[in-house]
Amino acid sequence: MSPEKRLAPYGDYSLQAAAERILTRHRDHIRTQKPHVAVAKLSKILEATLKLSNRQGFQAMSLRDLAEAAGLSMGGLYSYFDGKETLLVMILGEVSSAAETLLEAAPDDVRADPVAHLEWLIAMHVLLSEAMQPFFVFAYMEAKSFPAPARKRAIASEAATEAIFARVLAEGVARGVFKVDDPDFAAALIKPLLQDWYVKRPKYAKRGVSAEAYAAGVSDFILKALGAR
Amino acid sequence: MSPEKRLAPYGDYSLQAAAERILTRHRDHIRTQKPHVAVAKLSKILEATLKLSNRQGFQAMSLRDLAEAAGLSMGGLYSYFDGKETLLVMILGEVSSAAETLLEAAPDDVRADPVAHLEWLIAMHVLLSEAMQPFFVFAYMEAKSFPAPARKRAIASEAATEAIFARVLAEGVARGVFKVDDPDFAAALIKPLLQDWYVKRPKYAKRGVSAEAYAAGVSDFILKALGAR
DNA sequence: TGAAAAAACGAGCGAGCGCTCGATTTATTA
DNA sequence: TAATAAATCGAGCGCTCGCTCGTTTTTTCA
Incomplete structure (x- = not known):
């Protein structure tokens, strides 16, 4: 039995899977068209957001820091959400x-x-x-x-x-x-x-x-x- | 038996008492000289800080809002602490x-x-x-x-x-x-x-x-x- | 009562914030 | 390969932040 299987018996709880579900849920507000591109970047954004927020708090996390940690520009971020609160x-x-x-x-x-x-x-x-x-x-x-x-x-x-x-x-x-x-x-x-x-x-x-x-x-x-x- | 006595058997946990202890602990960084003035204002500052912070988070509380809620000016606040972090x-x-x-x-x-x-x-x-x-x-x-x-x-x-x-x-x-x-x-x-x-x-x-x-x-x-x- | 001391004031500062948008790079396809 | 579409870029905007400091108000006491 793999550790992932053992830990999460029902469903896939990886970052990619989460990004896919979020993409589906917010498809109409995400400008990026190609799903595999969107999921990959969204994963990075999620990972960086959780890392920075859980260290210093979401409010204290600046979008400039987030952009750098996620490997995007300020403007690039806004293809994936329409405001900081949406990310939350x-x-x-x-x-x-x-x-x-x-x-x-x-x-x-x-x-x-x-x-x-x-x-x-x-x-x-x-x-x-x-x-x-x-x-x-x-x-x-x-x-x-x-x-x-x-x-x-x-x-x-x-x-x-x-x-x-x-x-x-x-x-x-x-x-x-x-x-x-x-x-x-x-x-x-x-x-x-x-x-x-x-x-x-x-x-x-x-x-x-x-x-x-x-x-x-x-x-x-x-x-x-x-x-x- | 008074409610206060029953709830806090050892010590005085009122805002004033807390302000007095804090004043003692930080006497050398508080510019206001007269203790009764300092304790009164410090109580107000503490009360306002807890109220605003517990609603929206300390980071999100602006010192302008705090000053207004505590009945002081921006400059006045800085007689009681040397920076926002000290208040925390x-x-x-x-x-x-x-x-x-x-x-x-x-x-x-x-x-x-x-x-x-x-x-x-x-x-x-x-x-x-x-x-x-x-x-x-x-x-x-x-x-x-x-x-x-x-x-x-x-x-x-x-x-x-x-x-x-x-x-x-x-x-x-x-x-x-x-x-x-x-x-x-x-x-x-x-x-x-x-x-x-x-x-x-x-x-x-x-x-x-x-x-x-x-x-x-x-x-x-x-x-x-x-x-x- | 008036001068000195204490306390409070609040406009202004540099910095960093969320967010925008025309320019630029990258990917796609005829 | 050239033309089109998709994705990304990043300087700049308006704004608010923490904090300062010369000025004004209040209190103290001879």
């Missing part, structure tokens, strides 16, 4: 789209068992945020500077994720597998544990904790807190 | 100083029992971050744009907090109260649960969860995960 929206859209698609994709046999379902959700979230780490860090750190509609969507997306967890927890409580007073509150506590993986990545890297090990450790911690172990 | 460092210093001081102040009878000590640490962290919420949000959100020395200190401060939790956990394991394979890993998972309180405050406010209720809920969740309940 492109990346955010890719993150929430990937998360929403993946977390709803649990196989039926997994859904059948609340414990298995919960473990699956945790593992998938950790592995997805591992495969798309710079994207997730970006979306998390820049959330407050999103334009209003994008911020609303981000909040809704986060609430939807939490609702998925809450549903699984409630189901487990109904079946007597989980012993929890307030499933909604417990669901609210799961999200920050998942976010810590990509937000504080250097900490875990320094300790040699892999994505799989983190997912297993967090699963164990949460299941014990839910009275399932 | 002032606030960061106040946060880490408050956290370090408080968390080391556990009474002996609390320290004697790992469960009580852990509960005390959780409650104090939640209540402190409640009393100084805008400060904590600021420090958390702007961490990546700190100047290098301040960032190092912030990371060290976070590691120190985690080490306190790890020590209590190890002690509990040694006494057979906690059943945990890896106390360091478990300690790493506690921090994000404490941070969620102030980072995602609107979420909990909407649900009517008070600081005390959050501290109790998180304590319960963690103690169950540690096998102590």
Whole structure:
């Protein structure tokens, strides 16, 4: 099993694949005609944006620095987006789209068992945020500077994720597998544990904790807190 | 028992008190002579900085907007700091100083029992971050744009907090109260649960969860995960 | 009350920002 | 290979930024 396969079981989360999806989503605002040219340059732009933004913040990243890092001129950049804010929206859209698609994709046999379902959700979230780490860090750190509609969507997306967890927890409580007073509150506590993986990545890297090990450790911690172990 | 007393048992966490401590810490760089004038204006500056920064980010806050919000002129601001970055460092210093001081102040009878000590640490962290919420949000959100020395200190401060939790956990394991394979890993998972309180405050406010209720809920969740309940 | 000290003012500075657009290079095709 | 289309270039525009400093207002106290 290849590492990519293992880390991102459902879908292709490479930069190129992301660039292709973004190109499709914003085709009418991107002036460059030939898809292979557009995808290649867009990949470079995304890579450079994530690198510069995650170091100093999106706001502090100048388009001149971005142009140089991406190997384009100032004017060249504007063939791929119509303003700095659009670049932000492109990346955010890719993150929430990937998360929403993946977390709803649990196989039926997994859904059948609340414990298995919960473990699956945790593992998938950790592995997805591992495969798309710079994207997730970006979306998390820049959330407050999103334009209003994008911020609303981000909040809704986060609430939807939490609702998925809450549903699984409630189901487990109904079946007597989980012993929890307030499933909604417990669901609210799961999200920050998942976010810590990509937000504080250097900490875990320094300790040699892999994505799989983190997912297993967090699963164990949460299941014990839910009275399932 | 007054709410302030209940929420912040050790020390005064009002804006004025913070301004006084900051004035003491930066006396030689603040041009205004009379302490009561300096503290009053500094309070206004702090309040306005936290308000504007936590809405749009420190970098995006202009000093012209800050001056207006604080009731001073552009030139007037520079009697209180020698540059925008110093303002950031002032606030960061106040946060880490408050956290370090408080968390080391556990009474002996609390320290004697790992469960009580852990509960005390959780409650104090939640209540402190409640009393100084805008400060904590600021420090958390702007961490990546700190100047290098301040960032190092912030990371060290976070590691120190985690080490306190790890020590209590190890002690509990040694006494057979906690059943945990890896106390360091478990300690790493506690921090994000404490941070969620102030980072995602609107979420909990909407649900009517008070600081005390959050501290109790998180304590319960963690103690169950540690096998102590 | 009036002169000295303290505090606050705000127009103006150089720099860097996002963004534009006519000129130029590169790729395509008859 | 010449003509056309596609892609890229980068100096320049208007604007806002952090910051300065000579001036004005306020406070202090003999």
